[in-house]
Amino acid sequence: MALDYFCCDIYVRATDATSTSADSRLEIETNKDKLHMWYAKLFAFMDRKLGDFVWNREPLLLFVDMLPRISGRMIHGDAVDDEWLAVWLLREATREYDELIVRNQLHIVPLSAGSENIGINDALAAVMDSGVFTLASAPAAAAAFSRLDE
Numbered sequence: 001m002a003l004d005y006f007c008c009d010i011y012v013r014a015t016d017a018t019s020t021s022a023d024s025r026l027e028i029e030t031n032k033d034k035l036h037m038w039y040a041k042l043f044a045f046m047d048r049k050l051g052d053f054v055w056n057r058e059p060l061l062l063f064v065d066m067l068p069r070i071s072g073r074m075i076h077g078d079a080v081d082d083e084w085l086a087v088w089l090l091r092e093a094t095r096e097y098d099e100l101i102v103r104n105q106l107h108i109v110p111l112s113a114g115s116e117n118i119g120i121n122d123a124l125a126a127v128m129d130s131g132v133f134t135l136a137s138a139p140a141a142a143a144a145f146s147r148l149d150e
Contacts, residue, residue, distance in 0.1 A: 004075070004076055004077055004078070004080075004083070005073065005074065005075045005076065006060070006072075006073070006074045006075075006076055006082075006083045006086050006087075007071070007072060007073050007074075008071070008072040008086075008090060008102055008103060008104040009069045009070075009071055009072075009102070009103040009104075010038075010042070010062075010069060010070040010071070010072065010090070010093075010100060010101070010102050010103075011028050011029075011068065011069050011070075011100070011101040011102075011103070012028065012029040012034070012035065012038050012068075012070070012099050012100060012101070013026065013027060013028065013029065013098075013099045013100075013101065014027035014028060014029045014030070015029075015099065028068045028101075029068060029099075030067050030068040032064065032067060035064045035067065035068070035069075035070060036064055038070060038099075038100075039062055039063070039064050039070050041097070042062055042070065042093060043062065045089075045092075045093055045096065045097075046060070046062075046089055046093075049089060049092060050089075053085075055079070055082050055085075056076070056079030056081065056082050057074075057075060057076050057077050057078075057079040057082055058074060058075055058076075058082075059074065060072050060073075060074045060082075060085075060086040060089065061073050061074060072086070072090070074086055084147060084148070087104060087145070087148060088148050090102045090104060091148055105135060105136075105141070106135075106136040106140065106141045106144055106145070107127050107134040107135055107136060108134055108136050108140070109122075109123045109126045109127065109132075109134050110126070110132070110134070
């Protein structure tokens with residue numbers, strides 16, 4: 001049985017010169033305490049936006065696991081509305097907090113990457129395999145994400 005899932009990476013722009021990445025173009029927060037502060041801020045933001053909303057399958061879970069990011073994961077199965085809600089929440093968070101950068105790309109995994117019901121391991125392997133092109137075109141991604149503005 002295939003599991004449809006959503007994942008994202010949230011990066012925070014550093015606000016001081018002591019927390020920088022090797023990339024000189026953009027300073028990313030690497031201080032674990034500050035990332036945990038942002039985790040709490042995002043959790044409160046989601047709670048404020050969602051109120052008493054009940055997820056169909058499981059909620060978007062945020063966690064600080066590997067620096068320098070906050071990760072988000074959710075298994076949504078057939079509850080595609082949950083996936084769209086998660087994307088909307090992240091977009092709203094970046095609108096409210098200029099410091100946030102969310103990496104959330106649309107990938108389309110070809111059926112040739114597995115059986116008719118592609119499992120998560122096959123899907124992840126296809127996305128990570130440089131020989132299998134899964135990144136959706138800009139027009140396809142724009143069309144998919146335009147639903148957020150409806």
